[in-house]
Amino acid sequence: MKHHAAFGLAMEDIDAVVVEDSKPMQTILRSILLSFKVARVRVFDSVDDALEASLAEPPNVILTDWRMAPTSGYQFLRLVRHRHMEPLCYVPILFITAHGTRPLVDKALRAGAHHVLVKPVSPSTLFKRLRWLLNDDRPMILEHSGFYNIYGIQKTMDVQAEKMQSLAGARALHHQALQKRAELEGAVEAAFDKKPEPERPDRFARRKLDKDGFAPAKKQSAAARHIRNAGFAAVKGVKLN
Template identity: 75%
Template sequence: MKHHAAYGLTMEEIDAVVVEDSKPMQTILRSILLSFKVARVRVFDSVDDALEACLAEPPNVILTDWRMTPTTGFQFLRLVRHRHMEPLCYVPILFITAHGTRNLVDKALRAGAHHVLVKPVSPSTLFKRLQWLVNDDRPMILEHSGFYNIYGIHKAMNEQAEKLQSLDGARLHHRIAIQKRNKVEDAVEVALDEDQAAEEQAADGGDEVIFKETPSAAVKHIRNAEFATIKDVKLH
């Protein structure tokens, strides 16, 4: 097992490659990185150009966009991580994308990316991520597929997925409980109004209000509300 290429470096020792097909974004990232006083920044418009330069002279950090043509950032990651790309396969990759969905992040990290940042990225955020990166001591391991990956990443992502699933389940349960409570409260309010009207009508007629063992309007409305809620839950 071997550490990634940026492990233990200082900010001034970082040789960074930026792969970005947007000229304005290229300028922004170059400016931010140079403000950190890194050793060197090389910028490329496409994966093909970047890959050729990286093979000739490997950097120790790669920052890349996700959506590019004709070769995407994800394809770039897979190319870099193959064992035949050594020593480039040990270079950490940070994605900077405008499409930071949960599925994208999961896919990127499981394939060997070290982090995913969402555009627009602030200098402070990028600085903290680079500081975190040079201190990240997780080794790189060769999987049976022939690709290098971060040790323990699949276990960590599975645990995170379970936590998110549990959280989603708790939120669903809470939402159903709130819906049930609202329906019952509405039913109680309507039923009490009807009971009050019935009492007033009986009082106006001079008749004595006699409570029977049959369910009152309030009880009927509450039962109807509970039944409707249970029905909704089963349908969902």
């Protein structure tokens, strides 16, 4: 087992190769790397040009885009990691891409990339990743497929994948619990907000009768009682004073 080509170096000793088909991004990355006082920066528009130059003079680190034509960054990684590319197969590769999806990151790291950065990358982030890379002591191993890879990377990615699945399952259960709780709270609120129907008067309900068998009259005013008594008196032929 052997360490990658940048392990143990100082930032000032780095010979960096940049593979980027965007001219503005080439200028940005070159300026950032030179601000770190690296020893050398070589910039290439295509994988083919970068591969030819790197075989002649292997760099210490390669920074490359993912989506390029006709040869992509992933294809470049696989070419570099083949055992027939020694000593280039030990050079660490950092992807700088605008499409940093989880499947892309998983694919890149499983294939032997050391890191994936998402555009736009800040100078401080790139500096931290390079400093981390210089101290990354994971050895490179030759797999049965004939490609070099980072020792233990497959197991590490499997563990992360299991954690993500467990987290996704926990989130799904939490979401279901929230839905059930919302449904229960809605049912409780509906039950409490339901107004009782008003009682209907019973036409056949018994009314309390007076001693003569009549229902007691409602309370009346003095004027109403006078008029009622006057009516009774007229019927009986009694003259009221």
